[in-house]
Amino acid sequence: MWIEIDFITNVIGVRSDLEKLAVELLVPYRTREVADILAIPVMHPLHCFQSRVANVTRLGRTDDTAMRQLHASPIVLEHYIEEQLVAGDSREAQRVLRGLADFLQNDADGRRAHEVCRYDPMAILDRAAMDDRLDRRFRGFNIAGMTLRLRLGREMRRARTAFGRLFPPAPDAVNAS
Numbered sequence: 001m002w003i004e005i006d007f008i009t010n011v012i013g014v015r016s017d018l019e020k021l022a023v024e025l026l027v028p029y030r031t032r033e034v035a036d037i038l039a040i041p042v043m044h045p046l047h048c049f050q051s052r053v054a055n056v057t058r059l060g061r062t063d064d065t066a067m068r069q070l071h072a073s074p075i076v077l078e079h080y081i082e083e084q085l086v087a088g089d090s091r092e093a094q095r096v097l098r099g100l101a102d103f104l105q106n107d108a109d110g111r112r113a114h115e116v117c118r119y120d121p122m123a124i125l126d127r128a129a130m131d132d133r134l135d136r137r138f139r140g141f142n143i144a145g146m147t148l149r150l151r152l153g154r155e156m157r158r159a160r161t162a163f164g165r166l167f168p169p170a171p172d173a174v175n176a177s
Helices: 045-057 064-086 090-106 110-116 122-128 136-159 171-175
Strands: 023-030 035-042
Touching: 045 064, 045 090, 045 110, 064 090, 064 122, 090 110, 090 122, 090 136, 110 136, 122 136
Parallel strands: none
Antiparallel strands: 023 035
């Protein structure tokens, strides 16, 4: 059985200080001459998602591999959050949800993520808002505020004309949160 691994040397869309947060996956291997351990750096699922989005939005990569990775990355991210909640680490889950919201709202690539992803990453925040394993205050204030700002920002960008003027957002867009 063969496993194909995509080794990345430069990570687009992720600050270099965040690359240092990668963990190493240690894989033992043996050849006829030597037995050793291969250290493979693995990015945090949030940073991987950011990088996959930037690959498409900034670099314009639309080949099959880039698109498969892009479409899988928010699903992997949501599963990571779920694993943290199952393990009882709601702080890590909250940290990742805040990071996701920050990326979607404040990063040029992140603001376009819903346009290029098959799976809208804001749905992760919407589901988290209903998850009783997260603190009620975090869900009620933090996530509610994050999703409201994201929805308003999307509506404002949608309303821009070619001349840069804004039309007021539709009333139902504001009430959608």
